[in-house]
Amino acid sequence: MHVAPETIYSVLTYLSLLFLVLATAYAALVSFSSRPDGETASWTFPGPGKGSLRKAVGVAGIALAVGLASWIAFALRGSSRPASRFLIPEGYIGWVKVEFGVSGAPPLPVEGGKCVVRFSPSGFLKTSTPEQSMGERDSYYYYSDSGTHALADRTSGAASLIWGQFHSQAFGSSGKHTYEQFFVGTEQQFKEQVNPTNQAEGNAARGGAVNK
């Protein structure tokens, strides 16, 4: 039986709220009530747990802490790649797409410690540079003959001109293909997009960017 991810997420949301309400009510009840004299342990004022349970929880707690520390260390190591500088043709509105690890394509140049990803007017770029994940330290610019100017990114909130950044992989007869894509434009323009995957290629097929 197939259950849609949206259904699982909805159930998770309602269960989270339900248990949060219960936990809040119970914690408040126990915190602000006083135990009557002589009353034995009850569900409202429970006594300490059994020794074996304490040991099990202690071991589980240590395992959880070690797991969390390893995960954070792994995540930090993964984010130590050089930041990227994305150069987008002036006025370009739409999806841009980078394909990594393409044999025969030029590698991404590194300037000032940053990988420079310069998109053509089609919004599509192939590079032999291996797969790279985009990150918080990346920066985005429009370029033209007169120079470059920075684009508002995710840190600018609703004023951002960078949306829907995601990583994807495709497997074909020529092997694995790795892509990074994001949308350049306002939030409204982003929401109007229906078919993100083929937009950049569609622009390329039309022979140019969607300009303002």
Place this chain on the structure above:
Amino acid sequence: MFPFSLYAIAGILTGVHLYLLLGLTAYAPAANLLEWIALAGSLCLLAAAGISLFKPRAAARVALIACLLIWTFYAPATVKTLQTKVLRHRVVTEHSVPGEH
């Protein structure tokens, strides 16, 4: 055992839910600070579950603080969701029964 189970289940559920929400921020302008605060609250709730086996009363206080941290995100999110649903209902009603307006 009851407080341990309650705090642990609430901590895990809210923690997973918030973690998934934070994972969706690739499609949003930026991660909300309240989500991080609430995630810290979920971890505190898990800690309260452990403490409840030794000092139930102290655990309840830790759990209450943790729950308040979690509510900093869930309360405004719930209100916003309800407002959106009510507004959508009104719009649908107005469009469905134009003769009455």
